[in-house]
């Protein structure tokens with residue numbers, strides 16, 4: 001099943017990288033523009049901070065997903081280092097992935113509730129009149145990715161357990 | 168039961184902090200202890216926007232808040248520049264039954280909030296370091312920070328100043344190091360409280376009349392018995408009336424403290440104010456019409472001060 | 475009781491090897507069951523906490539750090555420092571400390587210095603007889619100069635969480651930074667003899683027989699970066715947040731046009747790596763902020779303050795207790811969480827004994843130097859060992875020795891001598 005999803009996974013990884021590249025450029029460019037505008041040109045444009053914040057929120061969430069994809073989130077790895085056999089390592093991998101998946105589902109529920117309440121009481125970003133769900137949608141994006149990557153890790157864990165049991 | 172009451176601008180012991188304490192005390196006493204209040208001061212529950220979110224969502228039941236425009240941009244009507252030039256006009260408009268009070272009642276109800284009334288602070292102005300301005304030409308060389316809320320930026324620009332977007336959290340050091348020359352759009356209390364040591368001038372240009380609002384989450388309000396509702400409303404009215412009586416003297420006291428610090432306090436002449444008001448109204452009111460709608464601007468045109 | 479279960483849950487999740495961010499999210503989930511939390515606004519509050527202009531400097535200073543490395547700026551700095559200390563006893567050790575310090579004036583995190591300086595210096599040090607465990611530990615602790623010398627992500631987070639001036643917090647950790655530099659250099663020279671015998675001239679020195687003048691000239695653009703950043707901030711050209719964006723642009727320009735080490739593909743890799751680092755920090759931040767909000771709404775900090783104040787009345791004992799608590803918390807959880815959850819928890823207690831919030835910020839920063847290197851949660855030490863290609867248990871011994879003989883005394887001096895942290899911000903007129 002994982003192999004059939006692989007092209008999709010790669011396309012998503014590319015998307016994450018492009019989001020990171022574009023939003024990094026936006027945040028840097030807008031803040032430098034603010035300095036140049038104020039210090040040299042005596043310009044003031046409404047909403048530069050607000051647009052930077054929208055871009056930054058998407059940068060944060062794309063970055064968090066890149067870390068999930070590469071399994072680079074910070075962990076205390078004292079226990080994993082004690083595990084020597086392939087089987088116990090696979091079991092540990094499954095356990096951590098399942099816990100992560102459950103917690104990611106909570107994250108999904110909270111984000112859903114935020115968006116649902118936002119539909120009831122819609123807001124805009126002051127100074128821009130941009131709907132608040134535009135930056136908030138980055139959290140939904142993160143939720144979907146986190147649940148997907150946690151599921152991937154669960155399946156990968158079972159696969160390595162099966163492989164370890166064969167030997 | 169226990170309700171939560173908060174203010175977004177004022178620590179314990181500040182006038183706003185004392186106001187919610189008095190409101191809370193009057194409610195507890197008036198209901199013979201049926202309603203108890205947990206009090207939260209500025210920043211205890213997060214930033215200004217966060218606490219207002221909690222209020223709209225019903226996590227904070229009662230609030231003395233400085234209005235946010237994120238839920239309904241029509242709130243911006245209260246920042247219409249040069250709507251009033253004297254305290255009397257402002258108090259007349261904001262008092263229960265006043266023309267602006269009734270207008271706000273409906274807007275707040277649409278946000279899910281019960282509106283009780285205003286808690287005024289006074290006219291705002293521009294605090295600066297190094298130099299100051301009382302007319303459009305003199306303002307052109309001065310760069311000031313404006314809050315990211317319509318129509319502050321538009322108003323201050325119409326007054327001639329260069330404007331800059333600086334986060335409130337970075338404003339002290341931005342003024343101190345010279346990134347900007349000052350802070351626009353606050354009443355003198357905040358300039359004194361936060362920047363009294365680094366600013367030199369406060370020009371009371373009176374472009375807006377700044378007030379907090381006493382509100383309650385509408386769903387919580389509807390859960391109260393009629394007797395309890397009366398207690399809450401009466402307590403709010405008492406707090407409001409007290410502030411109406413005291414605000415002006417408080418504001419003048421802050422101006423005295425400002426001078427006592429060695430800073431300069433400037434009141435533009437009537438001619439200067441008239442010229443500013445004319446220019447700013449011409450530039451900003453049409454933009455206000457686009458943002459909040461002509462039907463809301465009409466009563467303002469009808470009722471606001473003549474020059 | 476609920477609190478104890480919460481802490482227990484967190485420790486179990488962390489101990490099992492669940493990523494820190496998800497362990498914190500797990501704690502949030504637990505708290506939503508124990509306390510009366512409105513789920514409509516829970517995530518909205520987390521979102522608002524991240525939606526901060528001051529926080530924009532986090533991704534940018536991290537990106538600047540990666541660009542220093544890929545653009546060859548870090549390498550020129552190290553070569554320049556080595557020139558200064560060549561031939562002196564403990565010279566290479568001192569140069570890792572000084573390079574971290576100068577790099578710290580450019581980058582906002584500790585990990586940037588670990589990656590940049592570690593990849594360049596640990597191999598030559600090995601050749602000169604420094605054991606890898608020792609150099610990795612020295613690197614791990616020196617790299618924390620990145621958060622003591624401004625710009626500093628830790629101080630930005632502290633300022634955001636406690637509503638203090640970023641510029642004042644930046645200035646407050648300079649004193650502790652100088653103490654740490656001096657302490658580590660002295661330690662390296664006098665105490666470390668039992669760890670290594672420095673070889674007089676190794677291959678490293680011979681291969682680097684370039685003209686000193688050239689090394690100095692090559693380092694000038696790199697050395698100009700801290701001047702541009704700090705000069706710009708304190709000279710009124712830009713705010714600390716904007717400085718981060720300027721740092722990125724300056725690093726890009728130097729990397730592309732002066733050193734010409736930067737290529738489009740390296741730039742791409744650096745931006746994505748920086749986004750990944752940012753994202754992993756932000757996810758921890760998000761859930762930490764949510765925990766903080768729930769605890770404050772439940773009045774936990776206020777009750778904690780009353781509890782401690784009732785048990786201990788002597789200000790010196792309170793200060794000692796808080797220092798101890800910060801060290802223990804730092805061993806168990808990461809520096810970001812200590813800064814945005816634990817520190818604001820104790821702030822009311824600190825102000826009640828007349829510790830200025832900015833002074834407390836410096837104490838927290840000094841505690842992070844220890845915390846980031848104390849197992850079990852020692853991300854900086856782990857990373858230094860990964861870069862130094864050595865197993866963690868070989869570095870733990872020297873790391874603990876450096877912390878007890880240098881970092882801990884620095885923290886205590888910072889805590890009990892307010893002038894160390896407050897003198898500079900006062901002199902600059904920031905307080």
Ligand code: NA
Nearest residue numbers: 578620623625
């Ligand atoms: Na730094």
Ligand code: NA
Nearest residue numbers: 804805845851
């Ligand atoms: Na630690």
